[in-house]
Amino acid sequence: MSLKLKIALVQSHLIWENPQSNREAFSKKIDSISGDVDLIILPEMFSTGFTMNPQNIDTSEGINTVEWMRKTALKKEVAIVGSIVFTENNKNFNRLFFVYPNGKYKSYDKKHAFTLAGEDQIYKAGDTKLIVDYKGFKICPLICYDLRFPVWARNVEDYDVLIYVANWPKPRIDAWDSLLKARAIENMSYCIGVNRIGLDGLGYEYSGHSATYDVLGNQLVYSEKEEILCTTLYKNDIDSTRNKLKFLEDRDEFNLI
Template identity: 35%
Template sequence: MRIGLAQMDIIFEDKHLNMLKVENLLKDANKDSIDLLVFPELTLTGFSMNLKDMIEGSLVDSPSIAWFCTKALEYNINIAFGYIEICGDKGLNNLVIISKHGTVLSKYSKIHPFSYGNESKYYKGGDEFILTRLGDLIIGSTICYDLRFPELYQILSKKANIILVIANWPHKRKDAWITLLKARAIENQCYIVGVNKVGMFGNTYYSGDSMIIDPLGNIITSLSDSEGIIYTNINIKEVDGLRKSFTVKEDRKNLLYIKGLTSNIPIKDEREDSNDIS
C-alpha cells in the first residue's frame, strides 16, 4: 500500500484557506496513486485554544468530517486528519480516518494533552486505544505528545503493524521528535508514520521533518522545511517477518512491568549501614 504524508503550513484558525491547501494536496496525491494520505494534527485549525470558534460537533455533526468524506470519495483516497470535537466544556483533539468510499472508519481522541503547552486546560484526554484495518494494514492512531509515552505504542503494536503520529511539533525539539519516532519503530517492530506541520506559528518555527520509519528504525523518506507530499510503498510482510525472527515482544514481561509501575520499589541506599557485618 502506498502511504503519503501531507506536510502543511497550517494557516492558524482559518479553516477555509486550509481546506484549499488540503484539496491541492489531495489532487497531487491522486496523481501519485497514493492509497492513504495523512495530514498533521488539527489540520484545519492549527494548535488552537480558541474552542469557542474552532470546535465542532461529533462525527455526524462535524462540517469538517463531512467535507473530508466528500473529498475522500471525490479523489478516491483514504484520509487521516485531525480536528477539534466538543466534549462538555472542553475539546477533544482527534485523529479521524476516512475511507476512499467517504465513510468514517475510526476516531481517536488524544490520550495525553500537552500540559506543558496548556493544552490540558482546554482539551480533555481520551481514554480509548484505536486500531483501524485498511487492506493489509492494521493502523494504530496517536497524536503528537503521545509520542513520549512508550506504553501506548506497546499496547497498539500488539496488533498494529503501522502507527500514525500526527503532530504540531516545533523545530526546537526536532532531535526529540526524530529520536522518539525511531525508538517507537524499533521498540515495536513496526512502521511509524510521523506527520508534522511546517512554517511559523507566532515566534515558533516548525521545520516539519515528516517521515516514514521502517521496523528497524531506518528513515525511508522524509521532508523538512517545506510544504508537500512524500510517499512510499509499505510492505507489511517485513513487520511479520521481523517479529517472527526477532521475538522481542515474546520476551516482554508485562505483568512484572505492571507490578513495578504500581508498587513502591525500595531504594538500596549506600548511606544505610544495614549490610555492615563488622
C-alpha cells in the same frame, strides 16, 4: 504477492484558526497527488493549527471538516487521517479521524494533552486506543505528545503501522526524530510521523521532519520543506522480520490500570 500500502505524508504550513482556508489548501494539495495512493496523512489540528482558543472556531467547523474528509475520501477513493478541533456536548477535543474510502470513519481522542501549552485545561483527553484494520494492515494512529509515552503505544495488539500526526515545534525537533525511530524499533512496526512547517499564530516555528521508519528503525523518507512524501509499506517485510527476530514475543507482561 505481499500486501502493500501506499501512503502520502502531507507536510504543510497551516493557516491559523481558519478551517475553510485550510480545507481549500489541502484540497489542492491532495488533488496534486499523482499515482495510486491508499492512505493520506495530514498533521495534527490540520484545519486550524495547534490553537488553545477553540472558542475562536465555530462549533460547526468540526463537522464541516469531517464532512470534507469524507467527500475527499470518496472522491479520491483513498483513506485520510488527521486530527482537528472538535466540539461535542459543550466539550472540546483534539480528535483524530480515520476516514475510509467509502466515507465511514473511526475516531481517537488524544490521550496525552500537552500540559506545557495548557491543552489539558482546554481539551478533554481520551482514554481509548484506536486500532484500524485497513487493506490487510493493522494501524495505530496517535497524536503528537503521545509520542513521548511509550507505554501507551506499546504493541500489544500486533499492529503493523504506528502513525503520529503532530504540531511539533522546531526547538524540540531532535526529540521528535529520536522518538519516532525508537517507537519503530521497540514495537517492530513501521512508524510514520507527519508534522507541520512554518510559523503559527503565536509565532512558534515548525520545521517538519516528517518521516517514515521501517521495523528496524531505518529511515525511508524524510523532509524539512513543504511537500508531499510518498512511501510504500510492505506487509511481508513486517512479518518476515518479526518471524526472524521474535523480539515482540519477549515483551514484559503488564496491564494499564
